[in-house]
Structure formats: C-alpha cells, structure tokens
Amino acid sequence: MNYYAARQRDEDKKWDYTCMNDGRTWPTGYCSKFLEAKHHTEGGYFHTQESIDKHNGFKDKYGPHNHGTKEEAMDCYKDYLLDNDLKFYPYKKSEEKNPAVRKEYRCQFGSCESYETGLANIDHRTYHLCDRHQTREAISSLFEVGEAWSSY
Ligand SMILES: [Zn+2]
Numbered sequence: 001m002n003y004y005a006a007r008q009r010d011e012d013k014k015w016d017y018t019c020m021n022d023g024r025t026w027p028t029g030y031c032s033k034f035l036e037a038k039h040h041t042e043g044g045y046f047h048t049q050e051s052i053d054k055h056n057g058f059k060d061k062y063g064p065h066n067h068g069t070k071e072e073a074m075d076c077y078k079d080y081l082l083d084n085d086l087k088f089y090p091y092k093k094s095e096e097k098n099p100a101v102r103k104e105y106r107c108q109f110g111s112c113e114s115y116e117t118g119l120a121n122i123d124h125r126t127y128h129l130c131d132r133h134q135t136r137e138a139i140s141s142l143f144e145v146g147e148a149w150s151s152y
C-alpha cells in the first residue's frame, strides 16, 4: 500500500510531494530525481520509443526541489500528472453515432451542457467530456491533487 501526500522535510522544512510505504518516504513525481527512461526489455517500465522520448523530454522538470509550501508541492505533482499521466480516449465515430452505446453522460466540465464524446484518465480517475473540453486546461481545473492511498 502506497500513501501519497505532500510532506515537510525534517532537515530544512521544505516540502516535497512524496510516497510512503512501510515506514519509508521518498519524493515522487517531479520532486524526485530524474531517471532515464528504459525500455521494458532492459528492465524499465516503458514499452514504446514514443513513451521513452516523452519521459526524457521532461528531464529538466525533475528535482530535487525546495518547495516553500505544501500547495507548491501539490501543484508540482499535479503538473507531473498532467504531463505524464493524462490520457484522452475520444469515442470512435461509429460509437458516437449510436446513442445506445454512448452519450450517456453530460460533459463534466463546469456548467457545460454538451454530451460526452470521450473520456480523460488521470491519476486513476475518469472524466466524461465533450470535444471542447478534452484538453489539458479543462482537466487542470477539474482535478486536484491531495492525499491518497493506493495499492499500486
Ligand atoms: Zn517538486
């Protein structure tokens, strides 16, 4: 079980977004040190060259950081998730044309009245969104980083 939260360091009172497991705590997301992406055949987690290039493209955003506040550390992790974890799944046109299959939900963005035309996934959460709101900006305003338990 992993526990995710912003935590203050004992030594200098700066903040990191961290993961805790079995009494051990370590910085995660961009608060951690950059590790070169490795293909799964070399013992890494990445399955395509595209995902490796994407990960390595964010190299300069990695820490260690010295966040002055808890909110800053949470924003740092949010930026990490928006860059690295956010995925859109627009429904295929054929499904969209069949109302029995899709269009069950209104778009979840603000007071948007349109029906969903696809999904967005981030941090193990799913959002139903219309064409206009399948964007990083919309997700950024819908989704907040906090504290979470997880089994992954
Ligand atoms: Zn950070």
Ligand SMILES: [Zn+2]
Residues within 6 Å of the ligand: 107, 108, 109, 112, 113, 114, 129, 130, 131, 132, 133
């Ligand atoms: Zn919408």
